[in-house]
Amino acid sequence: MRFLPLLAVLFALGSSHAASSRPAPKDELRALLAELIAADTSNPPGNETAAAQVAARWLREAGIESELIEPSPGRGNLLVRLKGTGKGRPLLVLAHLDTVPAVRAEWATDPWKLTEKDGLLYGRGVQDNKGMAAASILALRRLKQEGGNRSRDILLYLGADEEVGSGQGLDWMMEHRPELKEAEFALNEGGLTELSPDRKTVRFVALQAAERVSRNVTLKATGPGGHSSAPPVDAGPLVRVAAAVARVGALTFPPHLTPAARLHILGRAPTTPGELGDALRRIAAAPDAPPQDAVDTVARLEPALGAVLRTTCVPTVFNAGTRSNVIPATAEATVNCRLLPDADAKAVRERIVAAVNDKDIQVEMDVSPPDSPMSPVGDNAMFRAVKAAAAKVWPKAPVIPRQSTGTTESATLRRAGIHAYGIDLFALTPEDARTAHAPNERVPVASLQPGAEFVYLTLKHLTR
Template identity: 35%
Template sequence: MATTTGDPRTPTAPAPAGADHPTAQDEVARICQDLLRIDTSNYGDGSGPGERAAAEYVMASLTEVGLDPEIFESAPGRASVVVRLPGVDATREALVLHGHTDVVPAAADDWSVDPFGGEEIDGLLWGRGAVDMKDMDAMILAVVRQMTREGRRPARDVVVAFFADEEAGGRYGARYAVDHRPDLFEGATEAISEVGGFSVEVGGHRAYLLQTAEKGIGWLRLVADGRAGHGSQVNHENAVTHLAAAVARIGAHPWPLQLTPTVHALLTGVADLTGLPFDPEDEQSVDRLVHALGPAARFVGATTRNTANPTQLSAGYKANVIPGSAEAVIDTRFLPGFEDEARAVLERLAGEHVRIEDVHRDVALEAPFSGGLVDAMVAALRVEDPAASVLPYTLSGGTDNKSLARLGIRGYGFAPLQLPTSLDFSAMFHGVDERVPVESLRFGVRVLDRLLATC
């Protein structure tokens, strides 16, 4: 039988100061519930509730333990919070530890529970943002609060940031902070954020996927201009026909296999764990290794090649009128180092009657699976899970690390979670009935606390 705990509506205040303080493991679930109960839906058009309420909660959580964070808005209600934790060695380059407080919208009728109820059922917290990424926000807050209460400092300066607007590209969040407040990130060269550090089962072994790369984003508008006219007449300059042909060509294009260094390293690791052969030139070999990752194949499968998916169509206003123009939107994701090549292919597929306009573009990223920070992340995981394997991977989507890269900050995805094999974690991202195990959050704060003390 399902068991439910907690008030599903009202966020609780941060725990009061006193002689006996809760640990990060004690309060991470409560903080996560509180954040889930704050609706920060981002519709991408400015019509949502904004992130101000969540930002104020973060501010209260940090100031309650004696920190002095800064809150700022890029537009009314679009609030972000930043605080800098002084490190033991102030001469070292700083680390940015960041999350975003906005979430994608949720259609309540599709869910089994209130998507903003923050309910705990059978040891899992349910709600929009439970994995993307209020779970990591809660882990960051819980660890920072415990370290501050105990008078402990991280190994180096850590800039802790909670950004608005990640789900719409960061214009009102990380991108705004980078463009208007670069001083907040002075001395920082590395960053840690979402969509990495979670466990998967590979060939009977538990492995953690550490995100070292992410594909670039190109949201493109296809525009076909033609000759308007009566729907009963012959018209060889029909904009809808030109556009439809371009959309069909792009949607059906077989993008070739292209393995970047990160994907190659991941598949090599999967081959070692499973005993399957790996031939980087053989699509069947690559596909077998991708499928060996189970549900995580959703992320990895899209990183072996560029992709382009038609997502929107718009044309005409009446059944018997041929419109003078027609438009479509294409969501393209390109591999690190392959943006120009992908754009050239799209221009060719669009054809002479269709032009391409940028809606939103952002860079692809690839960082090395080596160095002090990576070593510290791997070591922190292995203290909690000594037999674990840690593999690099490429995210098919994007994170706020793209914005920080404009300042020369190298980003990784590391929100450490040890997950039950029965949970289809990758389906939770932007999915229905999003949920995360409480024990996974407790595991995560132990790893994160150790990482900040050693990295």
């Protein structure tokens, strides 16, 4: 590992020239985002140090020292502490610098060059998650310039390896940098600021407070195998596992509303039009379990929202055989389950075993990662700060809790006792949001400055 402090003396040597060439404040977000995207941090292999050095330079120019930490060469994590009075426990703000890979031939633009086209900005990481990194850097620069007595320290962590397990990133840092565990609150990705399809109205600002837990289940069978010209009576392991996969694929779990999911539905139900709105209002009005037909309607019209209303298990991988004339002696399938945060993993496995209904098939569930606690969804400093910031930036948009379908690094923080929440600083249409890991990742140009202001105001309110 390497620890590379970036000291104030470097600021003194290099800031005068950099300041003279720095873009005007209204263009800073776009300029910084362009530099971060130009640093190709596709993971694998990562090479996050290239982006961390860009971030460190922008912070250094504002007189903010940072520390570059590499668990292995090239896998840079940047850690910053902006001091406060210490009246409150620190606020941890995090974004990851790595991205999923991009295939140039699948893009309409160069993935590693921030490009404007028809009112949209394209580039790998513009949503996930370099936009959050850029806005957080500029928010710290602004707070530093303003001075004053902040009630708590701000820890800015720009991390490596989020897209491939966090072993070179947050997991390593939580083990080796105990100051991260001092935080009372954390602000991360994972929320949703939804823009109407016509890009005229921000419908709501959803603050992620809970997420489903990913657990893989393996179905495996073995048998004698042999020549395909003389098959066994039961046709062997492949057929048995294939039949089991079909049964598990048809398995559904009962709908259940966690506190975050219920408040999300309650917040959206009054203003959502059409068939989806009718279904949400029926779910919101149900005193106990939501009506099955209403849940099915939500799942059909908005699959991502339908997914957070229940545990899901989906077959994703099948491995068997090497030649067309050989009956394989082993067959194995992987089922990816996404458990509600208050689900009983043992009970989920038992449901899968019952669906498989074959004593000769082994059913094994991952014990890792552990469960993900839920952050409080009541009236606390984080909700008040986000509501105050959103009221200034998007005054007609309600702020509501959210339970995300997938997993973020907030789960790691919650297990450490930190109240972690996720935002999406950029207002996106559902179509925009679907490009996060896809070709032509994008954000509307008009969403940039409001998003940066939202992050800044949230941090300002949290540290008053």
